[in-house]
Amino acid sequence: MKFIKVKDFKEMSMKAAEMIADRVKESEKPVLGLATGSTPEGLYKILVEKYKQGEIDFSNTVTFNLDEYIGLPDDDPQSYHYFMNENLFKHINIPAENTHVPSGIAEDVQQECRDYESLIQSTGKIDLQILGIGKNGHIGFNEPGTAFDIRTHIVDLDETTIQANARFFDSIDDVPTKAITMGIGTILESKEILMIISGEGKQEAVTKLLQGEISEDFPASALHKHPNTTVIIDEAAWGDN
Numbered sequence: 001m002k003f004i005k006v007k008d009f010k011e012m013s014m015k016a017a018e019m020i021a022d023r024v025k026e027s028e029k030p031v032l033g034l035a036t037g038s039t040p041e042g043l044y045k046i047l048v049e050k051y052k053q054g055e056i057d058f059s060n061t062v063t064f065n066l067d068e069y070i071g072l073p074d075d076d077p078q079s080y081h082y083f084m085n086e087n088l089f090k091h092i093n094i095p096a097e098n099t100h101v102p103s104g105i106a107e108d109v110q111q112e113c114r115d116y117e118s119l120i121q122s123t124g125k126i127d128l129q130i131l132g133i134g135k136n137g138h139i140g141f142n143e144p145g146t147a148f149d150i151r152t153h154i155v156d157l158d159e160t161t162i163q164a165n166a167r168f169f170d171s172i173d174d175v176p177t178k179a180i181t182m183g184i185g186t187i188l189e190s191k192e193i194l195m196i197i198s199g200e201g202k203q204e205a206v207t208k209l210l211q212g213e214i215s216e217d218f219p220a221s222a223l224h225k226h227p228n229t230t231v232i233i234d235e236a237a238w239g240d241n
């Protein structure tokens, strides 16, 4: 695992966007794994700029998002479908049929997990998977205690995750308690992984990641098993490490 320390959110976002742009340019049919949350917002803005300046063409790009809340329709402003459309998809030339986000309102969510997993498998490997990290070390919505070989599945969100994400909702009671997420096993099959970490609130998670102990109690530690992972960390998240 390669760690890169950068000054701030802006530098982290620029470095991450450059890496994604390079992978998109290098491949005839790039497959990207995408993340939501506040951490990747800056990099999506830069990718949109790069597209507008004619630097990147997304017409052959395929994307798979990590997760979605169960119970939120695609047009709900808190859904990850909505997030992706607003922050990236509607601003670039990626064909709608190339973008994939698990459905949180499927009639049979277990079947949706199987279908989403099959779709990823049949597309081939994800070339570059972008990841944020939860304060408790979650990746996607894989909470502490999740098996490292699990595939796309349904999760009960941790109380700490619900509290952390309540900032996006009117009230904590509006935060869904369940989500569908790509599994850690699925994530680890990506050819390359890029994790981005910003802000003081993530210092404890960074400490654990840098310590290098591999444990299901800290889902992000599964990345130590991956042969090609880069982690970009800003100074605020790095802290005294």
Ligand SMILES: O=P(O)(O)OC[C@H]1O[C@](O)(CO)[C@@H](O)[C@@H]1O
Pocket (backbone or CB within 6 Å): 035, 036, 037, 038, 039, 040, 066, 067, 131, 132, 133, 134, 135, 139, 140, 141, 161, 165
């Ligand atoms: O970037 P944020 O908003 O701190 O979120 C961290 C993580 O939490 C999630 O948003 C899910 O809670 C992940 O998708 C993300 O990687």
